[in-house]
Amino acid sequence: xxxxxxxxxxxxxxxxxxxxxxxxxxxxxxxxxxxxxxxxxxxxxxxxxxxxxxxxxxxxxxxxxxxxxxxxxxxxxxxxxxxxxxxxxxxxxxxxxxxxxxxxxxxxxxxxxxxxxxxxxxxxxxxxxxxxxxxxxxxxxxxxxxxxxxxxxxxxxxxxxxxxxxxxxxxxxxxxxxxxxxxxxxxxxxxxxxxxxxxxxxxxxxxxxxxxxxxxxxxxxxxxxxxxxxxxxxxxxxxxxxxxxxxxxxxxxxxxxxxxxxxxxxxxxxxxxxxxxxxxxxxxxxxxxxxxxxxxxxxxxxxxxxxxxxxxxxxxxxxxxxxxxxxxxxxxxxxxxxxxxxxxxxx
Amino acid sequence: xxxxxxxxxxxxxxxxxxxxxxxxxxxxxxxxxxxxxxxxxxxxxxxxxxxxxxxxxxxxxxxxxxxxxxxxxxxxxxxxxxxxxxxxxxxxxxxxxxxxxxxxxxxxxxxxxxxxxxxxxxxxxxxxxxxxxxxxxxxxxxxx
Numbered sequence: 001x002x003x004x005x006x007x008x009x010x011x012x013x014x015x016x017x018x019x020x021x022x023x024x025x026x027x028x029x030x031x032x033x034x035x036x037x038x039x040x041x042x043x044x045x046x047x048x049x050x051x052x053x054x055x056x057x058x059x060x061x062x063x064x065x066x067x068x069x070x071x072x073x074x075x076x077x078x079x080x081x082x083x084x085x086x087x088x089x090x091x092x093x094x095x096x097x098x099x100x101x102x103x104x105x106x107x108x109x110x111x112x113x114x115x116x117x118x119x120x121x122x123x124x125x126x127x128x129x130x131x132x133x134x135x136x137x138x139x140x141x142x143x144x145x146x147x148x149x150x151x152x153x154x155x156x157x158x159x160x161x162x163x164x165x166x167x168x169x170x171x172x173x174x175x176x177x178x179x180x181x182x183x184x185x186x187x188x189x190x191x192x193x194x195x196x197x198x199x200x201x202x203x204x205x206x207x208x209x210x211x212x213x214x215x216x217x218x219x220x221x222x223x224x225x226x227x228x229x230x231x232x233x234x235x236x237x238x239x240x241x242x243x244x245x246x247x248x249x250x251x252x253x254x255x256x257x258x259x260x261x262x263x264x265x266x267x268x269x270x271x272x273x274x275x276x277x278x279x280x281x282x283x284x285x286x287x288x289x290x291x292x293x294x295x296x297x298x299x300x301x302x303x304x305x306x307x308x309x310x311x312x313x314x315x316x317x318x319x320x321x322x323x324x325x326x327x328x329x330x331x332x333x334x335x336x337x338x339x340x341x342x343x344x345x346x347x
Numbered sequence: 348x349x350x351x352x353x354x355x356x357x358x359x360x361x362x363x364x365x366x367x368x369x370x371x372x373x374x375x376x377x378x379x380x381x382x383x384x385x386x387x388x389x390x391x392x393x394x395x396x397x398x399x400x401x402x403x404x405x406x407x408x409x410x411x412x413x414x415x416x417x418x419x420x421x422x423x424x425x426x427x428x429x430x431x432x433x434x435x436x437x438x439x440x441x442x443x444x445x446x447x448x449x450x451x452x453x454x455x456x457x458x459x460x461x462x463x464x465x466x467x468x469x470x471x472x473x474x475x476x477x478x479x480x481x482x483x484x485x486x487x488x489x490x491x
Binding site for chain 1: 385386387388389390391392394395396397399400401406411434436439440442443477478479
């Protein structure tokens with residue numbers, strides 16, 4: 001079943017957010033508007049450009065399924081493991097319900113019947129002077145639970161009175177989503193990447209997705225999930241490297257206090273914030289454990305970022321690894337690989 | 348009256364005499380040099396990994412083992428530039444609770460650690476207690 005233009009644009013909006021969709025997709029379509037609904041209306045109003053818009057949006061979405069936000073775990077492979085890893089990328093793509101509509105997601109009724117096991121839907125290979133990456137793209141049904149305010153229509157009069165007097169009445173809601181996860185093998189750096197869809201799932205739910213992806217790896221690799229690269233040492237190095245923009249940093253003060261500094265949405269870099277700079281100059285030692293750093297991609301003028309979710313605990317227990325990183329606002333896999341390159345240099 | 352440089356030199360000489368392993372002695376010297384620097388003048392809560400970060404040490408188990416020995420010596424009664432203290436992490440995601448020396452000492456004798464904030468016994472406390480270091484008066488005096 002072909003999705004409407006409106007549905008496709010709404011999917012993009014949900015995955016990448018209004019601000020990025022407006023600047024990136026809007027630039028490609030030659031369309032701009034102040035609000036999402038107005039944007040969609042302008043697209044729908046141009047009936048003579050419908051086919052052109054459709055093609056552009058389809059191409060944009062196909063890249064975007066490997067973009068948006070992803071949680072990454074990276075494994076360094078030796079020569080023998082690298083040879084065995086390559087077998088994973090020789091698999092044939094099976095028929096599946098996901099495949100019928102890929103790269104678009106299944107609609108709700110079909111998704112409810114879809115499997116939770118990752119299903120291979122596409123393969124890509126990226127090669128140029130600096131890159132040689134094989135990618136297997138998987139789709140699966142997944143769930144996450146969210147605690148939300150219970151709608152007033154479910155409350156009795158007593159319940160509504162209780163709420164009006166200040167009580168919080170919440171419920172747990174379960175959402176069914178379709179994840180676009182992928183496994184990539186970078187033969188230049190001998191690294192295997194497990195990437196879980198962060199645009200669909202909160203980080204706390206990513207663990208089971210990683211486990212499911214890990215089970216797809218050939219047993220001959222003799223890998224354990226705990227073998228993923230530890231990126232904790234990158235936090236300080238990324239902060240100190242004078243490129244990009246630090247959007248958020250968590251640190252320990254010289255007296256053992258924990259602090260967090262986040263720039264405002266229109267700000268540029270924490271390192272230029274007057275208050276933070278003053279603190280750094282006075283304290284001299286602020287030990288960073290958590291960081292979000294962004295870079296502007298020259299070709300798209302899109303700001304993409306990586307979040308290293310370290311904890312204070314990692315400063316006290318060296319055995320605790322920071323083996324999961326989060327990429328955000330990526331338009332496709334090239335952006336994800338760009339961020340990984342930045343981190344690789346900082347290890 | 349000795350100068351700051353002479354005092355530091357004495358500490359380094361003492362270290363080299365006391366520690367037979369040149370690797371560990373060398374790391375001790377590096378740590379002492381850093382703690383005596385102006386950058387570390389206000390460094391009052393020193394964790395294992397914050398020291399690693401400041402000294403740009405490799406995050407390997409070999410370096411960690413050396414660092415443990417070095418810090419053990421620097422905080423011992425011999426050199427005593429640092430005091431070793433302990434903190435409790437009930438969970439990884441909460442801020443740690445500082446533990447009085449007497450509390451942790453009793454815990455190791457009796458096998459039971461009581462959370463100083465709740466009074467409740469801490470299950471598997473040995474996995475949840477981690478050291479950190481503070482500067483002694485001896486170290487702070489060279490910054491005065």
